[in-house]
Amino acid sequence: MADNDNIVTGKNYGIGIPQVTEGYFLKGCGHLEWGMKDRLSRIFNPKSGHTVMLAFDHGYIMGPTSGLERLDLTIVPLIEYADCIMCTRGALRSIVPPACSKPISLRYSAGSTVLTYLNDECLLDIEEAIRLNASILAAMVAVGDPQHEGLTIRNLTKMVDLGTRYGIPSMGVTAVGKELVRDARYLSMASRVCAENGAHVIKTYYCDKDFEQVTNAVPVPIVIAGGKKLAEREALEMAWRAIDQGAAGVDMGRNIFQSDCPVGMIQAVRAVVHDGAKPDQAFEIYETTKNA
Numbered sequence: 499m500a501d502n503d504n505i506v507t508g509k510n511y512g513i514g515i516p517q518v519t520e521g522y523f524l525k526g527c528g529h530l531e532w533g534m535k536d537r538l539s540r541i542f543n544p545k546s547g548h549t550v551m552l553a554f555d556h557g558y559i560m561g562p563t564s565g566l567e568r569l570d571l572t573i574v575p576l577i578e579y580a581d582c583i584m585c586t587r588g589a590l591r592s593i594v595p596p597a598c599s600k601p602i603s604l605r606y607s608a609g610s611t612v613l614t615y616l617n618d619e620c621l622l623d624i625e626e627a628i629r630l631n632a633s634i635l636a637a638m639v640a641v642g643d644p645q646h647e648g649l650t651i652r653n654l655t656k657m658v659d660l661g662t663r664y665g666i667p668s669m670g671v672t673a674v675g676k677e678l679v680r681d682a683r684y685l686s687m688a689s690r691v692c693a694e695n696g697a698h699v700i701k702t703y704y705c706d707k708d709f710e711q712v713t714n715a716v717p718v719p720i721v722i723a724g725g726k727k728l729a730e731r732e733a734l735e736m737a738w739r740a741i742d743q744g745a746a747g748v749d750m751g752r753n754i755f756q757s758d759c760p761v762g763m764i765q766a767v768r769a770v771v772h773d774g775a776k777p778d779q780a781f782e783i784y785e786t787t788k789n790a
């Protein structure tokens with residue numbers, strides 16, 4: 499216990515040595531406050547600056563999607579390989595082991611399903627995100643959807659306000675309706691709208707042409723969704739191109755959990771995202787694991 503005896507006068511003030519003021523490794527996040535940066539540093543690896551998020555929140559709009567029928571059997575074995583997991587509160591409470599110690603990207607918006615029309619969504623309570631120790635909040639933003647654009651952008655701004663109150667960053671998830679084209683023009687517009695409205699991270703799709711325009715038009719980190727299932731080699735090629743053109747990582751679901759070797763696939767994706775492995779090298783990792 500501290501007491502008043504033997505108080506030694508301090509001498510080591512490092513006079514003449516300027517105090518070290520570190521920068522922050524994530525694009526556009528240097529002016530955020532400490533709690534936000536701490537949470538983002540759990541999601542993005544400070545060494546590579548990148549992240550592999552494992553997304554398995556699809557059930558909230560799609561029900562028991564192929565590969566997600568039994569989360570305990572298919573997803574839990576993958577969690578150890580992910581930097582961050584993206585899921586609903588329902589999946590979190592029912593199947594994710596709390597001792598897994600992975601940062602949570604919490605699906606923070608909820609609403610209509612594929613049986614009607616998408617994007618008619620509301621937000622969860624911020625207390626729920628705090629209870630669940632969320633590291634980032636994620637809400638759908640439907641830029642260009644004539645019915646729900648305004649609603650989902652209001653959801654985003656509300657989420658950013660609530661999260662900011664408690665130091666929790668927000669991720670805008672760009673939802674592309676069937677009638678909209680996933681090209682660089684649309685994706686940069688949708689992603690930029692999310693960033694301008696305060697999202698700290700943007701999740702969007704990769705596009706083959708001019709994806710660099712998307713990453714350059716947005717002042718915060720972009721992670722790409724995998725989209726529909728591709729052949730493994732093709733999905734690894736897409737991840738490699740996205741990183742090469744400025745993405746800060748992936749938030750991938752179906753291309754991992756619908757693979758015929760999900761553990762091999764997530765390790766291959768990690769090699770691309772964190773180690774700069776080329777698609778062929780990463781595909782070898784996948785094949786080796788699959789054939790072991």
Ligand code: 5RP
Nearest residue numbers: 553556723724725750751752
């Ligand atoms: C569902 C989502 C998914 O998390 C997102 O689409 C990523 O998964 P996938 O790689 O399967 O596209 O936001 O609403």
